[in-house]
Amino acid sequence: MEEQNSQGITSSRGGRKLIHIGFIYYRRISKNGKDYWKCLRKSDCRPTAITKLTGDALSVLKESEHQHALNQECVKAELVIQRLKRVATGHPELPPAQLFRENFL
Numbered sequence: 001m002e003e004q005n006s007q008g009i010t011s012s013r014g015g016r017k018l019i020h021i022g023f024i025y026y027r028r029i030s031k032n033g034k035d036y037w038k039c040l041r042k043s044d045c046r047p048t049a050i051t052k053l054t055g056d057a058l059s060v061l062k063e064s065e066h067q068h069a070l071n072q073e074c075v076k077a078e079l080v081i082q083r084l085k086r087v088a089t090g091h092p093e094l095p096p097a098q099l100f101r102e103n104f105l
Ligand SMILES: [Zn+2]
Pocket: 023, 039, 040, 041, 045, 046, 047, 066, 067, 068
């Protein structure tokens, strides 16, 4: 599926998140046009990632290795939420329950 390797930056109430090849990061700081990210599993994983956004193109300048497996399930859930939000934004007249039924069932 195309979502397997999806990447991108999403924002939610919890702040900005980066999804990159199966891992999720949260943003720590933004400096000199670069974003510095930390693995969402901060308790047992230390990696950081540095990205640069040029227009709409996201490039990952640096990414360290993780001490755990991909959090594919979390990534999937995150992508579903983002997709639902996109659809909902395009169709404000539709009730959420209907959006959900039409897009995910
Ligand atoms: Zn990690």
